[in-house]
Amino acid sequence: MSSIKARNVNHPERRENLKTEKYHVIRAAMLATLSNExxxxxxxxxxxxxxxxxxxxxxxxxxxxxxxVRWYCKAVQLDLEARGEIERQPKKSPLHLxxxxxxxx
Numbered sequence: 001m002s003s004i005k006a007r008n009v010n011h012p013e014r015r016e017n018l019k020t021e022k023y024h025v026i027r028a029a030m031l032a033t034l035s036n037e038x039x040x041x042x043x044x045x046x047x048x049x050x051x052x053x054x055x056x057x058x059x060x061x062x063x064x065x066x067x068x069v070r071w072y073c074k075a076v077q078l079d080l081e082a083r084g085e086i087e088r089q090p091k092k093s094p095l096h097l098x099x100x101x102x103x104x105x
Contacts, residue, residue: 006075007082016075023079025058026072030080031099039089039096046073 004023005015026049033048034040040048050069063069077097080086089096 006079008078009081010078012082016079018072018075018079022062022072023076025053025062026069026076027080029053029056030073030076031085034086034097034099036099036101039092039098042073042077042095042097045077045097046070049073 002020003017004020006018006023008014008016029049029052030045032052033045046069053063053069063072077086081088081097084100086097087100089098
């Protein structure tokens, strides 16, 4: 299985090896869940991703371990932020996200 070297917005020098298939499944679910306008708490985003995985009948064998969906959500979130596809709400805790309003360069 191939892998993607995911970026980390908090540590630009770091790369995380993610399984390509898992990365694309989580990325698609995250982008479908997030809005361009409204901010969404990370916990709500994770719940939305889980719902989409069920709706799309993604095999549970793809994310067999407890916590693996959460881990992939966090890793993909950091990568999408680094790529300028999503953004976090400044000075907001807990973390809130949305899709970037403009296309990344």
